[in-house]
Amino acid sequence: MKVFDKGVSRRSLMKGGVALTAGLAAPHFFTRSAHAYLNEPTGSTVTLGFNVPQSGPYADEGADELRAYELAVEHLNGGGDGGMMNTFSSKALKGNGILGKKVEYVTGDTQTKSDAARASAKSMIEKDGAIMITGGSSSGVAVAVQALCQEAGVIFMAGLTHSNDTTGKDKKANGFRHFFNSYMSGAALAPVLKANYGADRKAYHLTADYNWGYTTEEAVRTSTEAMGWQTVQTVKTPLAQTDFSSYITPVLQSDADVLVLNHYGGNMVNSLTNAVQFGLRDRMVNGKQFEIVVPLYSRLMAKGAGANVKGIFGSTNWHWSLSDPGSQAFVKSFGSKYGFPPSQAAHTCYVQAILYADAVERAGTFNPCGVVEALEGFEFDGMGNGPTLYRAEDHQCFKDVLVVKGKENPTSEFDLLEIVEITPVAQVTYEPNHPQFAGGQLGTCNPGA
Numbered sequence: 524m525k526v527f528d529k530g531v532s533r534r535s536l537m538k539g540g541v542a543l544t545a546g547l548a549a550p551h552f553f554t555r556s557a558h559a560y561l562n563e564p565t566g567s568t569v570t571l572g573f574n575v576p577q578s579g580p581y582a583d584e585g586a587d588e589l590r591a592y593e594l595a596v597e598h599l600n601g602g603g604d605g606g607m608m609n610t611f612s613s614k615a616l617k618g619n620g621i622l623g624k625k626v627e628y629v630t631g632d633t634q635t636k637s638d639a640a641r642a643s644a645k646s647m648i649e650k651d652g653a654i655m656i657t658g659g660s661s662s663g664v665a666v667a668v669q670a671l672c673q674e675a676g677v678i679f680m681a682g683l684t685h686s687n688d689t690t691g692k693d694k695k696a697n698g699f700r701h702f703f704n705s706y707m708s709g710a711a712l713a714p715v716l717k718a719n720y721g722a723d724r725k726a727y728h729l730t731a732d733y734n735w736g737y738t739t740e741e742a743v744r745t746s747t748e749a750m751g752w753q754t755v756q757t758v759k760t761p762l763a764q765t766d767f768s769s770y771i772t773p774v775l776q777s778d779a780d781v782l783v784l785n786h787y788g789g790n791m792v793n794s795l796t797n798a799v800q801f802g803l804r805d806r807m808v809n810g811k812q813f814e815i816v817v818p819l820y821s822r823l824m825a826k827g828a829g830a831n832v833k834g835i836f837g838s839t840n841w842h843w844s845l846s847d848p849g850s851q852a853f854v855k856s857f858g859s860k861y862g863f864p865p866s867q868a869a870h871t872c873y874v875q876a877i878l879y880a881d882a883v884e885r886a887g888t889f890n891p892c893g894v895v896e897a898l899e900g901f902e903f904d905g906m907g908n909g910p911t912l913y914r915a916e917d918h919q920c921f922k923d924v925l926v927v928k929g930k931e932n933p934t935s936e937f938d939l940l941e942i943v944e945i946t947p948v949a950q951v952t953y954e955p956n957h958p959q960f961a962g963g964q965l966g967t968c969n970p971g972a
Contacts, residue, residue, distance in 0.1 A: 592657070598618070621884065678894050728740050820838060921948050926945075
């Protein structure tokens with residue numbers, strides 16, 4: 524994948540998993556006088572809205588997201604060491620805010636509930652004048668807030684959202700996702716699972732009962748069945764569930780020899796703990812050692828689950844142990860400010876804030892339609908995931924995906940996961956009309972005026 528000098532925005536087409544730059548004329552970016560738009564900054568500041576789970580099952584991710592946003596604002600305004608602004612392939616940002624305006628922010632609590640998230644985003648837009656909303660650690664929240672931002676006429680830079688639906692059937696022109704998705708997890712994990720556990724396996728899925736759980740189950744089930752695994756049972760579990768004992772007992776009574784936990788955050792910590800307490804990891808079934816798989820991992824979840832994660836495979840969007848210049852610059856900045864390494868939630872949110880600011884600078888306007896045009900087909904590097912494309916057709920980022928597993932001998936409370944494979948972007952790339960992403964239309968930008 525070619526990364527254009529100075530982050531020049533181009534519209535790209537995906538063909539056979541390869542980014543091809545279309546022979547289009549240079550995009551026309553909106554100017555301030557061209558069109559009126561919602562919450563146009565008129566003073567010396569611009570307000571961003573950080574909408575994160577400050578309570579609920581994903582509160583740990585939300586706290587780290589907020590830390591990352593605060594760091595991004597500091598760097599945008601010229602404070603600190605600049606972090607990944609120094610390694611970012613685009614050199615549009617100058618450390619003097621965005622288009623010369625100092626960046627300010629307001630926060631909201633999504634509570635990991637769609638209605639609460641929409642209400643807090645609406646308040647930030649209508650009462651605080653936020654021109655962009657970002658954040659969240661739930662795909663249900665992301666889909667709801669993205670739709671609100673489309674209706675209101677502001678940009679939504681999604682936080683941690685992994686469901687295919689966010690850039691699939693529920694995609695919106697005003698919304699963009701840097702985080703990877705369920706399909707990519709399945710495509711990255713399946714070959715690793717086959718190599719380590721074999722092709723003759725029987726899987727039992729426990730799945731969080733909302734759209735992220737559904738698409739993750741579908742993606743992992745489809746990928747593993749394609750390599751020979753059999754799906755024994757799929758069971759939905761409430762997002763508010765804290766004790767999964769009643770869901771583990773039927774697994775013991777089945778002939779499954781693999782348990783796939785399509786759970787995240789506190790749900791995963793609790794369900795994995797219950798599974799280990801019930802002795803699943805010590806069982807032999809069908810002449811095989813029983814195994815557990817966690818499709819979407821994070822360091823924060825690993826910390827919560829403790830020793831229970833040892834040897835368990837999963838996928839992740841980013842990890843602080845990566846040695847590329849962007850990752851190490853971010854780890855240094857975040858660690859210096861907060862005293863510990865950042866999570867993948869922190870990383871993706873920091874990147875989204877920087878990408879938004881950069882798009883505004885390149886477009887020369889805060890007008891959402893100018894920002895959309897600057898981000899569509901944008902290719903960049905230096906942000907911790909290698910060369911990355913923001914695909915124009917669905918506003919999904921395409922980049923390498925990490926397969927990780929719990930470390931057997933961690934050296935600290937932060938050294939809990941090890942990278943076992945960096946899956947190349949070509950292996951996780953799909954066509955925009957792939958069946959797992961069917962339905963829905965991107966539509967057109969809404970400037971809210």
